[in-house]
Amino acid sequence: MPPKSKPAEAKAAAPSEDVSMTDAPEADSPPLILDEHNPAIMAFGQQRIRTVEEQDADLLIQLPGSHEFAASFEFTKEDHTLGNALRYIIMKNPDVEFCGYSIPHPSEELMNIRIQTYKSRGVEGTGANWFAEGTPTEALEKGLNDLIDLCDVVTEKFQGAQEEYGTKMKA
Amino acid sequence: MDYDPMIMDTEASGPSVKITEAGAHNVDFELQHVDLSFANSLRRVILAEVPTMAIDLVEFSANTSVLADEFIAHRLGMVPLNSKNVDDVAYSRDCENCTDRCEACSVTLNLHARCTGDDIMRVYARDLVVDGARANQWVGTPVITDPEGLGTVICKLRKGQELNVKCIAKKGIAKEHAKWAPTSAVGFEYDPHNRLRHTDLWYEEDPAKEWPPSKYANQEEPPQEGEPFDYDAVPERFYFEVESVGNLDPDAIIQQGIKVLQQKLASVIQTVTEGEGGDSNGMNGGGDYADGPRSPDTGMNGSGWQNPGYETPYGGGNASAWGGGAGAATPYGATPYGQNHTNGWS
Numbered sequence: 001m002p003p004k005s006k007p008a009e010a011k012a013a014a015p016s017e018d019v020s021m022t023d024a025p026e027a028d029s030p031p032l033i034l035d036e037h038n039p040a041i042m043a044f045g046q047q048r049i050r051t052v053e054e055q056d057a058d059l060l061i062q063l064p065g066s067h068e069f070a071a072s073f074e075f076t077k078e079d080h081t082l083g084n085a086l087r088y089i090i091m092k093n094p095d096v097e098f099c100g101y102s103i104p105h106p107s108e109e110l111m112n113i114r115i116q117t118y119k120s121r122g123v124e125g126t127g128a129n130w131f132a133e134g135t136p137t138e139a140l141e142k143g144l145n146d147l148i149d150l151c152d153v154v155t156e157k158f159q160g161a162q163e164e165y166g167t168k169m170k171a
Numbered sequence: 172m173d174y175d176p177m178i179m180d181t182e183a184s185g186p187s188v189k190i191t192e193a194g195a196h197n198v199d200f201e202l203q204h205v206d207l208s209f210a211n212s213l214r215r216v217i218l219a220e221v222p223t224m225a226i227d228l229v230e231f232s233a234n235t236s237v238l239a240d241e242f243i244a245h246r247l248g249m250v251p252l253n254s255k256n257v258d259d260v261a262y263s264r265d266c267e268n269c270t271d272r273c274e275a276c277s278v279t280l281n282l283h284a285r286c287t288g289d290d291i292m293r294v295y296a297r298d299l300v301v302d303g304a305r306a307n308q309w310v311g312t313p314v315i316t317d318p319e320g321l322g323t324v325i326c327k328l329r330k331g332q333e334l335n336v337k338c339i340a341k342k343g344i345a346k347e348h349a350k351w352a353p354t355s356a357v358g359f360e361y362d363p364h365n366r367l368r369h370t371d372l373w374y375e376e377d378p379a380k381e382w383p384p385s386k387y388a389n390q391e392e393p394p395q396e397g398e399p400f401d402y403d404a405v406p407e408r409f410y411f412e413v414e415s416v417g418n419l420d421p422d423a424i425i426q427q428g429i430k431v432l433q434q435k436l437a438s439v440i441q442t443v444t445e446g447e448g449g450d451s452n453g454m455n456g457g458g459d460y461a462d463g464p465r466s467p468d469t470g471m472n473g474s475g476w477q478n479p480g481y482e483t484p485y486g487g488g489n490a491s492a493w494g495g496g497a498g499a500a501t502p503y504g505a506t507p508y509g510q511n512h513t514n515g516w517s
Contacts, residue, residue, distance in 0.1 A: 075439065081215040082435055084208035137443065144440045150186070150209065151433045154202070155426060157188040161200065162422055165190040 069097075070116040071136035078111040079103060089150065090115060090143035095134040099143075115139050196316070198421035199358075201390075202409045207361070210409040214359045217428040218345065218352070223254040223418045224278065224311050225350040226338040227263075233335035236326050246325050247338055248350045250296045252278070254418040255309035260342045272339060274304040278311030280338040286328035294334060296322025302337075311340050314417035353424045358412030363387040366394050367404055386410075 075082070083101035090099040090113070098116040115136035134142075185204060192199040202210055229244040236243070261267070266276035280299040286292040296313040297320060305311050315322040326334060345352035362369060363385035372378040387410050415421045 078435070078439075079215075081212050081220070081432070082439070085206075085212040085432075086436075088206045088208040141440060141443055144436045144443070147209075148433050148436050148440075150205070151429045151436075154186055154188065154205070154209075154213070155429050157186055158200070158422075158425060158429075161188040161190045162193075165193055 068117075068135055069119045070114075072112055072114045073136075073140060075111045075113065077109045079109070080111075083111045083113065085147055086113060086143055089147045090139055092146070093134075093139050093142055096139050099139070113140070193421070196417060196421065197412065197414045198425070199410070199412045200425075202411060204407060205409070207406050207409075210359070210361070210406075212432060213425075213428060214357055214411070216432045217413060217424055218354060218357050220344050220346055220431045221353045221419070221424055221427045222257050222262075222342050222344050222431075223351050223353050224252040224257060224260065224340050224342055225348070226250060226252070226280065227341040227343065228339040230337040230339075231335070232337070233333045235332045236328055236334050237332075238326050243326055243334070243336070247282075247299075247336070248348075250299070250323055250325070251314040251416045251418045252340055253309045253312040253314055254342075254353070255420075255423070256307050257310060257342055257419075259306040260310055261306075262343075263341045272341070275306060276341065278305045278340040279303050280311065280313075280340060281336070282325070282338065283335045284328060285333040285335075286330050289330055292328045293321075294325045294328060296325060298325070299338065316417050353416060353419045353427075354414055355416050356412070356414045358410070358414075360385065360387060360410040361406040361408060363391055363410075364393050366401070367406060368400070369406075 080103070083103065087099050087101045090096055095117050096115060097118045099114065101111060101113045103111050117134050117136055117139055187203045189201045189203070190198060191201060202213070226244075226247045229240075229247055231240050231244075234240050234243065238246075260278075261276040263272050263276040266273060268275050279302045281302045282294070282299050284292065284294045284298055297315055299313045301311055313322050328334060343351040365372065372382055374381050390410075391408065413421050413424060415424060419427065
Protein backbone atom coordinates (compact mmCIF):
# COMPACT_ATOMS: atom_id res chain seq x y z
CA MET A 1 0.00 0.00 0.00
CA PRO A 2 1.19 3.56 -0.50
CA PRO A 3 3.03 4.72 2.57
CA LYS A 4 1.17 8.00 2.75
CA SER A 5 -2.12 6.49 3.86
CA LYS A 6 -0.61 4.82 6.90
CA PRO A 7 -0.21 7.63 9.42
CA ALA A 8 -3.75 8.79 8.87
CA GLU A 9 -5.16 5.35 9.61
CA ALA A 10 -3.11 5.00 12.71
CA LYS A 11 -4.23 8.36 14.00
CA ALA A 12 -7.87 7.52 13.50
CA ALA A 13 -7.62 4.19 15.25
CA ALA A 14 -5.59 5.30 18.21
CA PRO A 15 -8.12 7.03 20.49
CA SER A 16 -10.62 4.17 20.56
CA GLU A 17 -7.94 1.66 21.49
CA ASP A 18 -6.61 3.74 24.28
CA VAL A 19 -8.06 2.63 27.57
CA SER A 20 -7.64 4.92 30.50
CA MET A 21 -5.95 3.77 33.66
CA THR A 22 -9.13 4.10 35.65
CA ASP A 23 -10.62 1.24 33.68
CA ALA A 24 -8.38 -1.18 35.50
CA PRO A 25 -10.32 -3.67 37.64
CA GLU A 26 -11.45 -2.37 40.99
CA ALA A 27 -9.85 -3.88 44.01
CA ASP A 28 -13.17 -5.19 45.33
CA SER A 29 -14.42 -6.56 42.03
CA PRO A 30 -15.63 -10.14 42.36
CA PRO A 31 -13.03 -12.80 41.84
CA LEU A 32 -13.22 -14.10 38.33
CA ILE A 33 -12.10 -17.64 39.01
CA LEU A 34 -15.50 -19.08 38.35
CA ASP A 35 -15.39 -20.23 34.81
CA GLU A 36 -12.36 -22.32 34.07
CA HIS A 37 -13.11 -22.17 30.36
CA ASN A 38 -12.68 -18.45 30.31
CA PRO A 39 -9.48 -17.92 28.38
CA ALA A 40 -8.65 -14.88 30.44
CA ILE A 41 -8.69 -17.00 33.57
CA MET A 42 -6.66 -19.65 31.87
CA ALA A 43 -4.13 -17.10 30.85
CA PHE A 44 -3.81 -15.13 34.02
CA GLY A 45 -5.27 -16.97 36.93
CA GLN A 46 -2.46 -19.37 37.61
CA GLN A 47 0.94 -19.17 39.01
CA ARG A 48 4.17 -19.24 37.23
CA ILE A 49 6.94 -21.72 37.07
CA ARG A 50 10.32 -20.27 36.74
CA THR A 51 13.19 -22.03 35.13
CA VAL A 52 16.37 -20.34 36.04
CA GLU A 53 19.43 -21.38 34.18
CA GLU A 54 22.41 -19.96 35.87
CA GLN A 55 25.78 -19.83 34.35
CA ASP A 56 27.48 -22.29 36.65
CA ALA A 57 24.71 -23.67 38.80
CA ASP A 58 21.72 -24.86 36.86
CA LEU A 59 18.64 -24.36 38.91
CA LEU A 60 14.99 -24.95 38.41
CA ILE A 61 12.65 -23.07 40.63
CA GLN A 62 9.03 -24.00 40.51
CA LEU A 63 6.65 -21.59 42.03
CA PRO A 64 4.10 -23.20 44.26
CA GLY A 65 0.52 -23.28 43.12
CA SER A 66 0.96 -23.59 39.39
CA HIS A 67 -1.80 -25.45 37.69
CA GLU A 68 -1.60 -28.89 36.14
CA PHE A 69 -2.39 -27.53 32.75
CA ALA A 70 -0.84 -24.11 32.62
CA ALA A 71 2.55 -22.79 33.51
CA SER A 72 5.08 -20.21 32.51
CA PHE A 73 8.77 -20.81 32.35
CA GLU A 74 11.39 -18.20 32.60
CA PHE A 75 14.65 -18.81 30.81
CA THR A 76 17.66 -16.73 31.54
CA LYS A 77 20.28 -16.13 28.86
CA GLU A 78 17.96 -17.15 26.07
CA ASP A 79 16.39 -15.15 23.26
CA HIS A 80 14.40 -15.54 20.04
CA THR A 81 16.85 -18.17 18.83
CA LEU A 82 15.44 -20.66 21.28
CA GLY A 83 12.13 -19.02 22.07
CA ASN A 84 10.52 -18.90 18.68
CA ALA A 85 11.60 -22.35 17.53
CA LEU A 86 10.58 -23.85 20.84
CA ARG A 87 7.24 -22.10 20.76
CA TYR A 88 6.61 -23.53 17.31
CA ILE A 89 7.53 -27.09 18.20
CA ILE A 90 5.55 -27.03 21.45
CA MET A 91 2.51 -25.81 19.56
CA LYS A 92 2.88 -28.86 17.32
CA ASN A 93 2.17 -31.05 20.33
CA PRO A 94 -1.51 -32.03 20.11
CA ASP A 95 -1.81 -31.93 23.90
CA VAL A 96 -0.92 -28.29 23.97
CA GLU A 97 -3.66 -25.74 23.75
CA PHE A 98 -1.47 -22.68 23.80
CA CYS A 99 2.18 -21.84 23.75
CA GLY A 100 3.65 -18.40 23.45
CA TYR A 101 6.90 -16.72 24.25
CA SER A 102 7.97 -13.24 25.06
CA ILE A 103 11.05 -11.29 25.87
CA PRO A 104 9.82 -8.80 28.45
CA HIS A 105 12.61 -6.34 27.93
CA PRO A 106 15.42 -6.31 25.36
CA SER A 107 17.98 -5.28 27.94
CA GLU A 108 17.32 -8.26 30.14
CA GLU A 109 18.45 -11.67 29.02
CA LEU A 110 15.17 -13.24 29.93
CA MET A 111 12.75 -15.19 27.83
CA ASN A 112 9.38 -16.42 29.04
CA ILE A 113 7.45 -19.33 27.63
CA ARG A 114 3.84 -19.93 28.50
CA ILE A 115 2.37 -23.38 27.98
CA GLN A 116 -1.21 -24.44 28.44
CA THR A 117 -2.30 -28.00 27.84
CA TYR A 118 -5.75 -29.33 27.13
CA LYS A 119 -7.63 -30.80 30.01
CA SER A 120 -10.12 -33.60 29.97
CA ARG A 121 -12.93 -34.11 32.43
CA GLY A 122 -12.05 -36.23 35.41
CA VAL A 123 -13.63 -39.55 36.25
CA GLU A 124 -16.59 -39.15 38.61
CA GLY A 125 -16.02 -40.20 42.13
CA THR A 126 -12.28 -39.90 41.99
CA GLY A 127 -12.35 -36.42 43.37
CA ALA A 128 -10.45 -34.89 40.51
CA ASN A 129 -12.54 -32.72 38.26
CA TRP A 130 -10.05 -32.15 35.54
CA PHE A 131 -7.08 -34.01 34.22
CA ALA A 132 -4.40 -32.43 32.20
CA GLU A 133 -3.69 -34.16 28.92
CA GLY A 134 -0.07 -33.71 29.75
CA THR A 135 1.53 -31.27 32.07
CA PRO A 136 3.21 -28.15 30.74
CA THR A 137 6.49 -29.47 32.07
CA GLU A 138 6.04 -32.61 30.00
CA ALA A 139 5.13 -30.51 26.99
CA LEU A 140 8.23 -28.40 27.50
CA GLU A 141 10.45 -31.43 27.76
CA LYS A 142 8.84 -32.99 24.75
CA GLY A 143 9.27 -29.77 22.80
CA LEU A 144 12.94 -29.63 23.66
CA ASN A 145 13.46 -33.23 22.62
CA ASP A 146 11.49 -32.75 19.41
CA LEU A 147 13.57 -29.74 18.50
CA ILE A 148 16.75 -31.74 19.06
CA ASP A 149 15.36 -34.43 16.77
CA LEU A 150 14.48 -31.80 14.19
CA CYS A 151 18.04 -30.51 14.35
CA ASP A 152 19.31 -34.06 13.82
CA VAL A 153 17.13 -34.44 10.75
CA VAL A 154 18.32 -31.15 9.29
CA THR A 155 21.97 -32.08 9.92
CA GLU A 156 21.36 -35.40 8.23
CA LYS A 157 19.65 -33.77 5.26
CA PHE A 158 22.39 -31.20 4.99
CA GLN A 159 25.06 -33.88 4.90
CA GLY A 160 23.06 -35.74 2.30
CA ALA A 161 22.78 -32.59 0.21
CA GLN A 162 26.51 -32.05 0.52
CA GLU A 163 27.24 -35.51 -0.81
CA GLU A 164 24.79 -35.00 -3.60
CA TYR A 165 26.38 -31.69 -4.50
CA GLY A 166 29.84 -33.29 -4.38
CA THR A 167 28.87 -36.05 -6.78
CA LYS A 168 27.24 -33.53 -9.07
CA MET A 169 30.49 -31.61 -9.24
CA LYS A 170 32.48 -34.68 -10.17
CA ALA A 171 30.09 -35.80 -12.89
CA MET B 172 0.81 -38.68 23.02
CA ASP B 173 2.87 -40.23 20.28
CA TYR B 174 3.16 -38.19 17.19
CA ASP B 175 5.75 -37.24 14.72
CA PRO B 176 6.01 -33.47 14.55
CA MET B 177 7.25 -33.67 11.01
CA ILE B 178 4.39 -35.73 9.66
CA MET B 179 2.04 -33.05 10.81
CA ASP B 180 3.74 -30.64 8.50
CA THR B 181 2.43 -30.06 5.07
CA GLU B 182 4.86 -32.52 3.55
CA ALA B 183 5.09 -35.95 5.02
CA SER B 184 8.69 -36.13 3.89
CA GLY B 185 9.84 -33.62 6.48
CA PRO B 186 12.55 -31.06 6.02
CA SER B 187 14.85 -31.16 3.06
CA VAL B 188 18.03 -29.38 2.08
CA LYS B 189 19.35 -28.64 -1.38
CA ILE B 190 22.73 -27.09 -1.96
CA THR B 191 22.67 -24.79 -4.94
CA GLU B 192 26.19 -23.48 -4.82
CA ALA B 193 29.26 -24.20 -2.75
CA GLY B 194 32.73 -22.79 -2.80
CA ALA B 195 35.70 -22.60 -0.48
CA HIS B 196 34.17 -19.67 1.37
CA ASN B 197 30.47 -19.81 0.72
CA VAL B 198 27.57 -22.17 0.54
CA ASP B 199 24.12 -21.41 -0.82
CA PHE B 200 21.35 -23.76 0.09
CA GLU B 201 17.62 -24.13 0.19
CA LEU B 202 15.97 -25.35 3.35
CA GLN B 203 12.46 -26.64 2.77
CA HIS B 204 9.50 -27.73 4.82
CA VAL B 205 10.55 -26.29 8.10
CA ASP B 206 8.88 -23.49 9.95
CA LEU B 207 10.05 -19.91 9.66
CA SER B 208 10.90 -19.95 13.35
CA PHE B 209 13.27 -22.86 12.94
CA ALA B 210 14.91 -21.44 9.83
CA ASN B 211 15.39 -18.16 11.67
CA SER B 212 16.87 -19.95 14.67
CA LEU B 213 19.36 -21.57 12.36
CA ARG B 214 20.23 -18.22 10.83
CA ARG B 215 20.66 -16.57 14.20
CA VAL B 216 22.76 -19.36 15.58
CA ILE B 217 25.05 -19.39 12.53
CA LEU B 218 25.43 -15.65 12.71
CA ALA B 219 26.11 -15.21 16.38
CA GLU B 220 26.71 -18.38 18.31
CA VAL B 221 29.17 -20.57 16.47
CA PRO B 222 32.42 -20.52 18.42
CA THR B 223 35.64 -19.46 16.72
CA MET B 224 39.09 -18.22 17.72
CA ALA B 225 40.13 -14.59 17.83
CA ILE B 226 42.83 -12.54 19.50
CA ASP B 227 41.46 -11.33 22.80
CA LEU B 228 44.46 -10.02 24.75
CA VAL B 229 47.47 -8.17 23.43
CA GLU B 230 50.59 -7.41 25.44
CA PHE B 231 52.71 -4.67 23.99
CA SER B 232 56.46 -4.82 24.52
CA ALA B 233 57.22 -2.18 21.92
CA ASN B 234 55.06 0.02 19.82
CA THR B 235 56.76 2.98 18.19
CA SER B 236 54.40 3.00 15.24
CA VAL B 237 52.09 5.91 14.61
CA LEU B 238 49.10 3.91 15.79
CA ALA B 239 48.03 3.72 19.41
CA ASP B 240 48.30 0.43 21.30
CA GLU B 241 44.57 -0.03 21.62
CA PHE B 242 44.10 0.77 17.96
CA ILE B 243 46.48 -2.02 16.98
CA ALA B 244 45.00 -4.36 19.58
CA HIS B 245 41.61 -3.80 18.03
CA ARG B 246 42.97 -4.50 14.54
CA LEU B 247 44.61 -7.67 15.77
CA GLY B 248 41.34 -8.83 17.25
CA MET B 249 39.74 -8.60 13.83
CA VAL B 250 42.28 -10.87 12.15
CA PRO B 251 40.46 -14.10 11.34
CA LEU B 252 42.14 -17.12 12.86
CA ASN B 253 41.71 -20.68 11.73
CA SER B 254 39.13 -22.32 13.97
CA LYS B 255 39.00 -25.82 12.58
CA ASN B 256 37.98 -28.27 15.28
CA VAL B 257 37.65 -25.44 17.75
CA ASP B 258 35.81 -27.86 20.02
CA ASP B 259 39.26 -29.02 21.14
CA VAL B 260 39.78 -25.63 22.72
CA ALA B 261 38.09 -24.86 26.02
CA TYR B 262 36.52 -21.55 26.86
CA SER B 263 39.09 -19.73 28.94
CA ARG B 264 36.53 -18.82 31.58
CA ASP B 265 35.67 -22.43 32.32
CA CYS B 266 38.98 -24.12 31.64
CA GLU B 267 39.66 -26.67 34.33
CA ASN B 268 43.39 -26.86 33.85
CA CYS B 269 44.29 -23.34 34.72
CA THR B 270 43.25 -20.28 36.64
CA ASP B 271 44.33 -17.76 34.03
CA ARG B 272 44.97 -19.40 30.68
CA CYS B 273 46.82 -22.36 29.23
CA GLU B 274 47.40 -24.26 25.99
CA ALA B 275 44.05 -25.95 26.36
CA CYS B 276 42.12 -22.70 26.30
CA SER B 277 44.25 -20.21 24.38
CA VAL B 278 46.73 -19.81 21.57
CA THR B 279 49.65 -17.43 21.78
CA LEU B 280 50.78 -15.52 18.70
CA ASN B 281 53.85 -13.33 18.56
CA LEU B 282 54.43 -10.44 16.27
CA HIS B 283 57.76 -8.70 16.08
CA ALA B 284 58.50 -6.28 13.27
CA ARG B 285 61.01 -3.47 12.92
CA CYS B 286 61.48 -1.33 9.87
CA THR B 287 65.12 -0.90 8.96
CA GLY B 288 64.83 0.04 5.29
CA ASP B 289 64.00 3.43 3.83
CA ASP B 290 60.70 2.22 2.43
CA ILE B 291 57.57 2.03 4.48
CA MET B 292 57.08 -1.47 5.77
CA ARG B 293 53.74 -3.19 6.05
CA VAL B 294 53.05 -5.63 8.82
CA TYR B 295 50.74 -8.38 7.66
CA ALA B 296 48.72 -11.10 9.34
CA ARG B 297 51.24 -13.65 8.05
CA ASP B 298 53.80 -12.08 10.38
CA LEU B 299 51.89 -13.42 13.35
CA VAL B 300 53.76 -16.48 14.58
CA VAL B 301 51.97 -19.12 16.57
CA ASP B 302 54.02 -19.72 19.67
CA GLY B 303 54.06 -22.83 21.80
CA ALA B 304 51.58 -25.60 22.19
CA ARG B 305 47.95 -25.41 21.14
CA ALA B 306 44.90 -27.61 21.31
CA ASN B 307 45.23 -28.86 17.74
CA GLN B 308 47.34 -28.18 14.67
CA TRP B 309 44.92 -25.74 13.02
CA VAL B 310 43.54 -23.60 15.71
CA GLY B 311 44.86 -20.03 15.90
CA THR B 312 46.72 -19.84 12.59
CA PRO B 313 45.91 -16.56 10.83
CA VAL B 314 43.65 -17.02 7.83
CA ILE B 315 45.43 -16.02 4.65
CA THR B 316 43.48 -16.26 1.44
CA ASP B 317 45.06 -13.71 -0.89
CA PRO B 318 47.23 -15.09 -3.72
CA GLU B 319 50.35 -13.39 -2.36
CA GLY B 320 49.88 -15.09 0.98
CA LEU B 321 50.13 -11.91 3.01
CA GLY B 322 46.88 -11.68 4.88
CA THR B 323 45.45 -8.44 6.15
CA VAL B 324 47.61 -5.40 6.87
CA ILE B 325 47.91 -4.79 10.60
CA CYS B 326 49.94 -1.59 10.46
CA LYS B 327 52.64 0.28 8.55
CA LEU B 328 56.07 1.10 9.94
CA ARG B 329 58.50 3.82 8.97
CA LYS B 330 62.25 3.51 9.31
CA GLY B 331 63.22 2.85 12.89
CA GLN B 332 59.69 2.07 14.10
CA GLU B 333 59.07 -1.18 15.84
CA LEU B 334 56.13 -3.31 16.87
CA ASN B 335 56.58 -6.17 19.30
CA VAL B 336 53.45 -7.74 20.71
CA LYS B 337 52.26 -10.95 22.25
CA CYS B 338 48.70 -11.87 21.35
CA ILE B 339 46.52 -14.30 23.20
CA ALA B 340 43.74 -15.80 21.13
CA LYS B 341 40.74 -17.29 22.86
CA LYS B 342 37.60 -19.08 21.89
CA GLY B 343 34.42 -17.06 21.85
CA ILE B 344 31.15 -16.37 20.08
CA ALA B 345 30.00 -13.43 17.99
CA LYS B 346 27.24 -12.62 20.45
CA GLU B 347 29.97 -11.39 22.76
CA HIS B 348 32.07 -9.64 20.11
CA ALA B 349 31.76 -9.59 16.33
CA LYS B 350 35.42 -10.56 15.94
CA TRP B 351 34.36 -14.11 16.76
CA ALA B 352 31.90 -14.19 13.88
CA PRO B 353 32.38 -17.17 11.59
CA THR B 354 30.46 -15.50 8.81
CA SER B 355 30.78 -12.19 7.07
CA ALA B 356 27.14 -12.46 6.02
CA VAL B 357 24.25 -14.86 6.12
CA GLY B 358 21.75 -14.32 3.36
CA PHE B 359 18.25 -15.35 4.33
CA GLU B 360 15.32 -15.07 2.00
CA TYR B 361 11.92 -16.60 1.53
CA ASP B 362 8.81 -15.89 -0.49
CA PRO B 363 10.53 -14.00 -3.35
CA HIS B 364 7.22 -12.77 -4.77
CA ASN B 365 6.01 -11.46 -1.43
CA ARG B 366 2.86 -13.53 -1.68
CA LEU B 367 2.61 -13.72 2.07
CA ARG B 368 2.86 -9.93 2.36
CA HIS B 369 5.45 -10.18 5.07
CA THR B 370 7.07 -7.20 3.41
CA ASP B 371 5.38 -3.94 2.61
CA LEU B 372 7.17 -2.76 -0.50
CA TRP B 373 7.55 0.97 -0.73
CA TYR B 374 6.76 2.38 -4.13
CA GLU B 375 6.18 5.52 -6.14
CA GLU B 376 3.71 4.14 -8.66
CA ASP B 377 3.99 0.42 -9.15
CA PRO B 378 6.03 -1.89 -6.92
CA ALA B 379 6.24 -4.53 -9.67
CA LYS B 380 8.10 -2.10 -11.91
CA GLU B 381 10.20 -0.39 -9.29
CA TRP B 382 11.49 -3.41 -7.40
CA PRO B 383 13.96 -5.70 -9.14
CA PRO B 384 12.97 -9.37 -9.08
CA SER B 385 14.68 -11.46 -6.43
CA LYS B 386 17.50 -13.81 -7.36
CA TYR B 387 15.15 -16.61 -6.39
CA ALA B 388 12.10 -15.27 -8.18
CA ASN B 389 12.26 -17.98 -10.82
CA GLN B 390 12.32 -20.69 -8.15
CA GLU B 391 8.73 -20.07 -7.19
CA GLU B 392 5.51 -19.49 -9.08
CA PRO B 393 4.64 -15.82 -9.43
CA PRO B 394 1.17 -14.97 -8.14
CA GLN B 395 -1.58 -14.87 -10.74
CA GLU B 396 -3.30 -11.67 -11.66
CA GLY B 397 -6.15 -11.00 -9.27
CA GLU B 398 -5.34 -14.05 -7.17
CA PRO B 399 -7.00 -13.87 -3.75
CA PHE B 400 -4.72 -13.61 -0.75
CA ASP B 401 -4.10 -16.98 0.85
CA TYR B 402 -4.18 -16.25 4.56
CA ASP B 403 -3.32 -19.85 5.44
CA ALA B 404 -0.09 -19.82 3.52
CA VAL B 405 3.16 -20.14 5.44
CA PRO B 406 6.70 -19.77 4.17
CA GLU B 407 8.15 -23.10 3.17
CA ARG B 408 11.34 -22.54 1.28
CA PHE B 409 14.22 -20.63 2.76
CA TYR B 410 17.21 -19.54 0.75
CA PHE B 411 20.40 -19.28 2.75
CA GLU B 412 23.64 -17.80 1.56
CA VAL B 413 26.35 -18.42 4.11
CA GLU B 414 29.58 -16.58 3.54
CA SER B 415 32.52 -17.65 5.68
CA VAL B 416 35.22 -15.32 6.94
CA GLY B 417 37.68 -18.14 6.36
CA ASN B 418 38.14 -19.36 9.90
CA LEU B 419 35.71 -22.23 9.42
CA ASP B 420 34.52 -24.10 6.34
CA PRO B 421 31.05 -22.90 5.36
CA ASP B 422 29.53 -26.35 5.79
CA ALA B 423 31.22 -26.69 9.18
CA ILE B 424 29.60 -23.40 10.21
CA ILE B 425 26.15 -24.76 9.45
CA GLN B 426 26.74 -28.06 11.17
CA GLN B 427 28.29 -26.34 14.16
CA GLY B 428 25.34 -23.97 14.22
CA ILE B 429 22.87 -26.81 14.47
CA LYS B 430 25.04 -28.39 17.12
CA VAL B 431 25.09 -25.20 19.17
CA LEU B 432 21.31 -25.08 18.98
CA GLN B 433 21.12 -28.67 20.18
CA GLN B 434 23.51 -27.95 23.02
CA LYS B 435 21.29 -25.07 24.11
CA LEU B 436 18.30 -27.40 24.13
CA ALA B 437 20.21 -30.11 25.94
CA SER B 438 21.21 -27.71 28.69
CA VAL B 439 17.60 -26.65 29.16
CA ILE B 440 16.47 -30.27 29.25
CA GLN B 441 19.07 -30.93 31.89
CA THR B 442 17.81 -28.00 33.92
CA VAL B 443 14.22 -29.11 33.62
CA THR B 444 14.85 -32.73 34.50
CA GLU B 445 17.30 -31.95 37.28
CA GLY B 446 14.89 -29.49 38.76
CA GLU B 447 12.22 -32.11 38.95
CA GLY B 448 14.49 -34.39 40.91
CA GLY B 449 13.35 -37.96 41.11
CA ASP B 450 9.76 -37.01 40.61
CA SER B 451 9.50 -36.52 36.89
CA ASN B 452 5.74 -36.37 36.90
CA GLY B 453 4.74 -32.86 37.72
CA MET B 454 1.19 -33.88 38.47
CA ASN B 455 2.10 -35.78 41.57
CA GLY B 456 2.36 -32.64 43.52
CA GLY B 457 -1.40 -32.40 43.80
CA GLY B 458 -1.42 -30.09 40.87
CA ASP B 459 0.36 -27.26 42.48
CA TYR B 460 3.86 -28.66 42.38
CA ALA B 461 3.83 -28.43 46.11
CA ASP B 462 6.13 -31.40 46.41
CA GLY B 463 8.50 -30.16 43.80
CA PRO B 464 11.89 -28.96 44.78
CA ARG B 465 12.00 -25.39 45.85
CA SER B 466 14.60 -22.86 46.15
CA PRO B 467 14.74 -21.51 49.68
CA ASP B 468 13.14 -18.27 48.63
CA THR B 469 10.00 -19.78 47.22
CA GLY B 470 8.25 -19.68 50.55
CA MET B 471 6.93 -16.48 49.07
CA ASN B 472 5.63 -15.21 52.35
CA GLY B 473 6.37 -11.69 51.52
CA SER B 474 10.07 -12.36 51.62
CA GLY B 475 10.18 -12.05 47.87
CA TRP B 476 12.88 -13.27 45.60
CA GLN B 477 16.53 -13.07 46.19
CA ASN B 478 16.55 -10.46 43.56
CA PRO B 479 15.01 -7.44 45.20
CA GLY B 480 12.53 -5.50 43.20
CA TYR B 481 11.48 -8.51 41.22
CA GLU B 482 8.17 -9.68 42.43
CA THR B 483 5.48 -11.68 40.81
CA PRO B 484 1.91 -10.98 41.74
CA TYR B 485 1.64 -14.46 43.11
CA GLY B 486 3.70 -13.73 46.12
CA GLY B 487 2.41 -13.44 49.65
CA GLY B 488 0.48 -10.35 48.72
CA ASN B 489 -1.97 -12.26 46.54
CA ALA B 490 -2.65 -9.01 44.86
CA SER B 491 -3.71 -10.29 41.50
CA ALA B 492 -7.02 -8.84 40.49
CA TRP B 493 -8.09 -12.27 39.40
CA GLY B 494 -7.37 -13.70 42.76
CA GLY B 495 -9.59 -11.14 44.43
CA GLY B 496 -6.61 -9.53 46.01
CA ALA B 497 -6.36 -5.97 47.08
CA GLY B 498 -4.23 -4.49 44.34
CA ALA B 499 -5.65 -3.43 41.04
CA ALA B 500 -2.63 -4.82 39.32
CA THR B 501 -2.49 -6.16 35.83
CA PRO B 502 -3.06 -9.86 35.65
CA TYR B 503 0.67 -10.21 35.77
CA GLY B 504 0.83 -7.86 38.65
CA ALA B 505 3.71 -5.53 38.81
CA THR B 506 6.04 -5.70 35.91
CA PRO B 507 9.38 -7.18 36.73
CA TYR B 508 10.71 -3.67 36.72
CA GLY B 509 8.41 -2.28 39.30
CA GLN B 510 9.24 -2.14 42.92
CA ASN B 511 6.28 -4.19 44.04
CA HIS B 512 2.67 -4.64 43.27
CA THR B 513 1.07 -2.69 46.02
CA ASN B 514 0.64 0.49 44.09
CA GLY B 515 -0.16 -1.11 40.77
CA TRP B 516 -1.79 1.41 38.52
CA SER B 517 -1.89 4.36 40.82
